[in-house]
Amino acid sequence: xxxxxxxxxxxxxxxxxxxxxxxxxxxxxxASENFDELLDPLARSFLLDAFAQAGADEGTxxxxxxxxxxxxPVFNSGPRAAxxxxxxxxxxxxxxxxxxxxxxxxxxxxxxxxNQQQDPALDRRLNLQTQAMVAAPFYYAGELRGVVSAVQLxxxxxxxxxxxxxxxxxxxxxxxxxxxxxxxxEHRLVTxxxxxxxxx
Numbered sequence: 540x541x542x543x544x545x546x547x548x549x550x551x552x553x554x555x556x557x558x559x560x561x562x563x564x565x566x567x568x569x570a571s572e573n574f575d576e577l578l579d580p581l582a583r584s585f586l587l588d589a590f591a592q593a594g595a596d597e598g599t600x601x602x603x604x605x606x607x608x609x610x611x612p613v614f615n616s617g618p619r620a621a622x623x624x625x626x627x628x629x630x631x632x633x634x635x636x637x638x639x640x641x642x643x644x645x646x647x648x649x650x651x652x653x654n655q656q657q658d659p660a661l662d663r664r665l666n667l668q669t670q671a672m673v674a675a676p677f678y679y680a681g682e683l684r685g686v687v688s689a690v691q692l693x694x695x696x697x698x699x700x701x702x703x704x705x706x707x708x709x710x711x712x713x714x715x716x717x718x719x720x721x722x723x724x725e726h727r728l729v730t731x732x733x734x735x736x737x738x739x
């Protein structure tokens with residue numbers, strides 16, 4: 540049979556479709572306030588695996604704030620996540636991840652600490668040096684919602700040497716992982732809206 544795989548076809552369902560779209564939009568817009576609940580165990584495990592496979596020391600999910608003027612870190616896989624997740628704010632006027640939002644294109648930079656576009660505010664706060672980064676735009680519920688980034692770090696106190704850097708395949712992997720995470724979060728929002736059993 541030709542046409543859509545499935546869907547709501549009765550004209551009387553248009554109000555339901557509109558209500559669902561509005562509900563998803565509102566839930567997505569407020570995701571930074573309850574991201575831990577939205578990021579179920581399967582999605583969390585998927586992210587951790589993605590960062591590890593890319594050879595990152597840690598990775599972060601950044602969401603746009605409600606005014607779309609700043610990026611907020613809502614998840615980080617590193618040991619010091621509690622020191623900045625939920626409290627640090629990255630202005631969209633500076634920084635490499637802000638450039639990802641502006642261009643909606645992924646980036647790979649293996650000399651972050653030498654790049655004039657990098658905002659060192661978070662590194663200074665943590666007394667670390669970001670040496671390499673891959674970052675990709677992050678979409679769900681029909682809009683650009685933020686950025687997924689993965690980094691390789693140098694700890695001056697530990698005397699660690701230069702990072703190995705990321706390659707094209709690492710960039711592709713993080714870009715693909717950001718897309719898959721978006722689908723997983725959309726599914727989570729829809730199942731919550733329909734009061735369906737959780738899948739993880």
